[in-house]
Amino acid sequence: MCELEVEGQNPATAAGAILRKLGALGVPAEAVIPEPVAALVAAHLRPAARKVYFCGSIRGGRSLQPLYASIVDFLAQRGYDVLTSHVAARDVIAEEQREGGDAAQIYERDIRWLLECDLVIAEVSIPSLGVGVEVATAQHLGKSIICLCRTDVALSAMIEGNPGLRVIRYGDEGELMGLLSHELTGTGERGNAGTRS
Numbered sequence: 705m706c707e708l709e710v711e712g713q714n715p716a717t718a719a720g721a722i723l724r725k726l727g728a729l730g731v732p733a734e735a736v737i738p739e740p741v742a743a744l745v746a747a748h749l750r751p752a753a754r755k756v757y758f759c760g761s762i763r764g765g766r767s768l769q770p771l772y773a774s775i776v777d778f779l780a781q782r783g784y785d786v787l788t789s790h791v792a793a794r795d796v797i798a799e800e801q802r803e804g805g806d807a808a809q810i811y812e813r814d815i816r817w818l819l820e821c822d823l824v825i826a827e828v829s830i831p832s833l834g835v836g837v838e839v840a841t842a843q844h845l846g847k848s849i850i851c852l853c854r855t856d857v858a859l860s861a862m863i864e865g866n867p868g869l870r871v872i873r874y875g876d877e878g879e880l881m882g883l884l885s886h887e888l889t890g891t892g893e894r895g896n897a898g899t900r901s
Contacts, residue, residue: 756784757821757842760791764832769794771877772827775852778881779825782888787817818842825884828863829854836862843868850887852880 726733756779760772772792779786790796800810818824824842826835828851842849843866851871853859864871872887874880 754783754785755821755823756786756788757817757824757838757847758786758788758791758826759824759835759838760827761830761832761835762791762796763834765830766796768827768830769796771880774877774881775825775827775884778884782885784823787821788814814838815841818845818847821847823847824849825852826850827852828859829857831860836860839863839869850884852884 723733726736758772758776758779760768769792773794776786776789776792780789790799793799805813818838818841821842824839824847826839826849828835828839839849839851849869851863851869853863853871853873855873855875859871863869870887872880872883874883
């Protein structure tokens with residue numbers, strides 16, 4: 705990869721100069737991307753999936769709420785738009801009640817977010833019917849899905865054995881963040897390829 709520049713000229717003159725340089729190098733114009741190298745590199749470094757639907761147990765148990773908050777912060781710091789950041793709130797149920805949404809409105813809102821998102825990240829260590837429905841719906845919609853589960857938890861075979869889900873097993877928060885970072889940046893967001901960590 706190289707970058708050609710022509711300074712101080714109007715666009716038509718610059719285009720002609722670049723075409724002449726390409727010709728001298730034996731490079732056909734159609735083989736060239738008209739983007740600066742810095743822009744291409746920056747685009748490659750941005751997360752491929754910008755909108756994340758994060759889910760974790762709400763009514764099934766909140767013992768992992770501090771971890772949920774860390775995951776949402778981790779994603780936000782890396783430029784992801786976490787559509788469901790409220791899941792990490794300490795008082796999520798009270799927040800839902802203040803907003804006045806009934807169960808049907810919450811369901812409709814969450815389905816809209818599932819349709820909108822690029823990636824689903826589900827913390828599945830605490831069994832939750834809602835999270836199970838969210839994961840199944842996301843898979844039906846063809847979304848890329850990462851399931852996070854502590855190593856000391858007996859995970860449902862419907863999650864662990866599902867080849868359409870990527871399952872990351874972790875021992876502690878530090879290990880989780882390293883594995884999740886690797887999954888998001890090191891290996892890319894590969895659609896529904898099943899991997900096990």
